Amino acid sequence: MADFSDWAIDGFQSRTLHFVPAPNSPQGVALNTILTALEVPDIPFSILAVLLPPGVQSRAHSHPGSTIVVCAFMGNAVTLVGDDMRAKPHRNDELVIVPAGVPHASVNLSLTEPVLGIELRTDPLGNADVLMLPELDELAGEVARRLREEFSTGPGPVLAHGLGLGQRVALPQQTSSPGTISMDDGASATLVG
Template identity: 45%
Template sequence: MTAHAASVWTVVPQRRGSRHRGPEISPTRNAPDGYAKAPIHPGFSTLEKLIARQWREWSSVRIVGDGSAPGVAMKSAVKQVRVIKSSDSAETIGRQRQRLIPCITTETCGATGISAGMVTMPPGAVSKAHYHAHSEIVVVCLRGRAVTLIGPDLTPYFHGPGEFIYIPDGVVHVAVNFEEADDLLAVEMRTDPLFNDDVVLTPEYDARVPEVVVRLRLDRAGS
């Protein structure tokens, strides 16, 4: 394999009056302050095209990488690669009556289209009926057994450790810890970058939830 000399792609704004519409892209060994010095060899023409295409939309472009792969264009310095421990994040109680630990959010790392965090529910806990107005969600249980009641009919969907459930935006649901002796622990990912900003409560369904849960528990006991 041929070795390539390490270089850094930087973006140089086009001079006023130039007939070229995009920025000039040039490799340099000393990127200016504010640009990550990611080693990108000149063979990655795809990267050039990506930067040129996004230049008009973005007020600044940063190239990041560890030297092992092509860099990634990021919108601004606010976005950053971070490792966040859930134990270092503050727990909040959501409007839907769930214990939430937001980890990946706009606030923590500049995310603009996704968020992730932990959800915990004590034994037998039931959330309030709600939906997420604009965001899709994915939940994966790490510990415990959950049942999520979906839609106006509160249709039950059971899911446990290693199982993923996807819920589209606008779909009414109720989270239930189906275990009566153990906590439920789950990771939840949402397209709401603030993690719990677009929750809408639907109290008209709450009165029917206890009856549905009791029936499900009786069915399990009899099976």
């Protein structure tokens, strides 16, 4: 848990986050509390740092009353969602929203590099709203093995449009339309601003 004792001046607080590298949650991943209602009672959400060591996946679970917003900022992650454990690759600079009650599992595709991420949860206590779904663990494991195999040989059909942060991609090419970029694979996006 985070420690607010470093300093506090007029309500502004600073602290150091110490990362626990070992799985410490029912889901089987390392969750490090950054902020919950236990530290700041008037906030209706929590923020956690997540570490998935190389080759690790979480156990299948849901958060019946809480929505989770996930941003993986280092590594190659996939979230498996739904009763069929469909793969949702994490893309660069993307927030993945897991609605309350949706079954899911997190997967680190790499066997050599960790995944680090941040989660914002509507559970003000951090990880109090967890329902384990052991009946989906075998399926999640099969899907994770298949995705890791695909990842190790280069992005296939599932991963081709969801490259993780650790993968190298070509820089976008400017097109003739102002405010639009296109990638080598034909994908495009509109820039705002």
